[in-house]
Amino acid sequence: xxxxxxxxxxxxxxxxxxxxxxxxxxxxxxxxxxxxxxxxxxxxxxxxxxxxxxxxxxxxxxxxxxxxxxxxxxxxxxxxxxxxxxxxxxxxxxxxxxxxxxxxxxxxxxxxxxxxxxxxxxxxxxxxxxxxxxxxxxxxxxxxxxxxxxxxxxxxxxxxxxxxxxxxxxxxxxxxxxxxxxxxxxxxxxxxxxxxxxxxxxxxxxxxxxxxxxxxxxxxxxxxxxxx
Numbered sequence: 001x002x003x004x005x006x007x008x009x010x011x012x013x014x015x016x017x018x019x020x021x022x023x024x025x026x027x028x029x030x031x032x033x034x035x036x037x038x039x040x041x042x043x044x045x046x047x048x049x050x051x052x053x054x055x056x057x058x059x060x061x062x063x064x065x066x067x068x069x070x071x072x073x074x075x076x077x078x079x080x081x082x083x084x085x086x087x088x089x090x091x092x093x094x095x096x097x098x099x100x101x102x103x104x105x106x107x108x109x110x111x112x113x114x115x116x117x118x119x120x121x122x123x124x125x126x127x128x129x130x131x132x133x134x135x136x137x138x139x140x141x142x143x144x145x146x147x148x149x150x151x152x153x154x155x156x157x158x159x160x161x162x163x164x165x166x167x168x169x170x171x172x173x174x175x176x177x178x179x180x181x182x183x184x185x186x187x188x189x190x191x192x193x194x195x196x197x198x199x200x201x202x203x204x205x206x207x208x209x210x211x212x213x214x215x216x217x218x219x220x221x222x223x224x225x226x227x228x
Contacts, residue, residue, distance in 0.1 A: 006033040007120055010051060012044035012058040012070070013086070018109075022057065022116065029117050041065025042182075048074040053081060055120050059109075060087035060094065063172070064182065066218055069164045072101045082123040084116075090134050097217055105129035163197040164218060170194065170206060171213035 009026060011034055013019050019037050026032045036051050038044035041062035048056055056074055060067040071083045084105035085098045098106045104123035107115060108131040119129040159167065162183070169179045180190035198204050203212055213219045 006031055007055060007124060008033055008035045008051070008053040009120060010034075010036045010038065010044065010048055010053040010056045012038040012041070012047075012056065012062065012067075014039050014059065014061075014063055018059070025116060026120075032117060032120060039063075041067065041070035044070045045073045045077070048081065049077045052078055055123060056081060056083045057116065057120070058083060058085055060085050060089065060098070060217075061219070064169070065165055066168055068097055068101050068217065069161060069168070071098070071103050073161055075102045084119055084123060084129065090131075094217060095130070095134060099128075106134060107131045108133060159197055159200060163193055163200070166190065166193040167197055167209060167213050168218050171210040171219045 009032055011019050011022050023034050023037070026034050035053055036047045038047050042064040044056065044058055044062070045065065058067045058070060062070060067085055071085065074081060074083060082104045083102070084107060085103045086107050086109050087094055088109050090108055095106050105119050105128065107119060115131060122129045165183065166179055169182060174182065176190045176194065177187050180187040183190065201212060203209055
């Protein structure tokens with residue numbers, strides 16, 4: 001009997017019950033294998049680089065590194081990988097941001113279980129996938145979106161990956177020393193990254209950085225309330 005080629009998948013969500021539900025769903029598919037699970041964005045990036053899955057399914061709102069930044073880093077470090085973002089938001093801005101960083105799919109969490117297996121197969125065929133509610137609302141605008149490179153360039157000022165990480169951790173309430181420890185860098189380097197992003201954004205206090213992080217989707221306000 002010919003062996004079935006299995007699609008390797010990495011699941012990333014900070015809620016264990018969500019990961020368990022998705023894993024149990026995918027275990028029923030003969031051609032899909034979950035090879036790893038991550039509870040935060042940083043772990044998702046590390047596991048993706050280590051395991052090289054075919055598809056990463058990741059929550060938009062993640063601790064340490066949000067889903068968008070994690071997606072950017074994963075796509076940079078793992079050739080050929082496809083990323084499907086799960087989110088509670090159907091706003092155009094969130095969907096556009098996901099496309100801009102290179103995600104191949106955007107599924108609303110409440111409905112993702114119904115479409116996830118087929119979505120995984122579709123992204124490997126080079127298709128973009130959306131939950132039906134997002135697709136209906138967003139379809140008219142898809143052809144108007146710039147190419148990924150152009151869209152990302154319009155999101156000025158452009159922060160580096162490290163600056164984005166520092167921005168998110170600052171919004172989550174971490175101090176420079178804690179950020180340095182989490183990133184494996186010196187406190188002085190952490191302070192430098194924070195200074196640089198403040199200069200780029202022309203924002204010079206933590207409250208302002210937090211508001212910016214929420215407004216631009218770097219961190220979900222609901223997640224911020226939970227973490228604090």
